[in-house]
Amino acid sequence: MNLTFAFIVIGAAFIMGLWAQAKVSSAYNKYKQVGARSRITGRDAAAYVMQAAGVHGVDIVPIRGQLTDHYDPVNKRLALSEANYYGYSLAAVGVAAHEAGHAVQDKENYGMLKLRMQLVPMTMFASKLLPLVIFGGFFFHMFGLIYIGAACYAALTLFSLITLPVEFNATARAKQAIVNLGILERDEMVGVNKTLDAAAWTYVAAFVSSLGWLLYYLALISGSNRD
Numbered sequence: 189m190n191l192t193f194a195f196i197v198i199g200a201a202f203i204m205g206l207w208a209q210a211k212v213s214s215a216y217n218k219y220k221q222v223g224a225r226s227r228i229t230g231r232d233a234a235a236y237v238m239q240a241a242g243v244h245g246v247d248i249v250p251i252r253g254q255l256t257d258h259y260d261p262v263n264k265r266l267a268l269s270e271a272n273y274y275g276y277s278l279a280a281v282g283v284a285a286h287e288a289g290h291a292v293q294d295k296e297n298y299g300m301l302k303l304r305m306q307l308v309p310m311t312m313f314a315s316k317l318l319p320l321v322i323f324g325g326f327f328f329h330m331f332g333l334i335y336i337g338a339a340c341y342a343a344l345t346l347f348s349l350i351t352l353p354v355e356f357n358a359t360a361r362a363k364q365a366i367v368n369l370g371i372l373e374r375d376e377m378v379g380v381n382k383t384l385d386a387a388a389w390t391y392v393a394a395f396v397s398s399l400g401w402l403l404y405y406l407a408l409i410s411g412s413n414r415d
């Protein structure tokens with residue numbers, strides 16, 4: 189393992205992350221201005237997708253912020269940002285249907301979602317530990333910390349890897365449901381596709397970034413063993 193390679197991966201992930209974020213913003217900002225012909229709100233689109241898949245007992249609630257949308261599998265709560273909850277844009281319908289896709293995964297006991305949920309405590313622990321590891325390693329040159337750093341990034345990399353199929357699958361379900369249920373017409377799908385496909389790249393960038401940092405710590409360990 190070498191440091192140069194790790195830095196190339198980290199750098200590539202950083203650029204990919206910026207590019208993906210810009211793509212999400214531009215797609216979202218463009219398609220939140222284009223109304224769905226059916227005038228269905230994001231809230232109703234999510235409710236319709238869940239109902240058609242036999243998902244019951246999930247609350248759909250509006251929350252503040254831009255693109256703060258998420259599905260909470262612990263509390264069975266689908267939270268949509270206000271613009272997507274009340275809005276009837278192509279972007280709102282796409283994002284809402286994607287979140288509903290997570291609720292459908294949950295109902296169907298989709299394995300990757302279950303695994304991701306099981307990894308949450310470990311991931312939270314690793315992200316809390318990491319600042320201490322970096323701080324301690326940088327200012328005090330506490331050497332054993334590189335092993336803990338590697339372990340933290342191994343956990344985060346695994347988590348962000350498992351996130352990929354979960355996200356791709358929710359988007360695939362959303363696109364399919366929107367078409368099958370006739371929520372949008374086919375020519376309107378471009379707004380959904382561009383918004384959701386851009387969002388998928390942000391998860392890929394997060395995974396590559398985490399992998400880059402894991403490689404960095406592994407390079408430090410292999411370098412230290414060589415001395």
Ligand SMILES: [Zn+2]
Pocket residue numbers: 286287290354355358
């Ligand atoms: Zn998602």
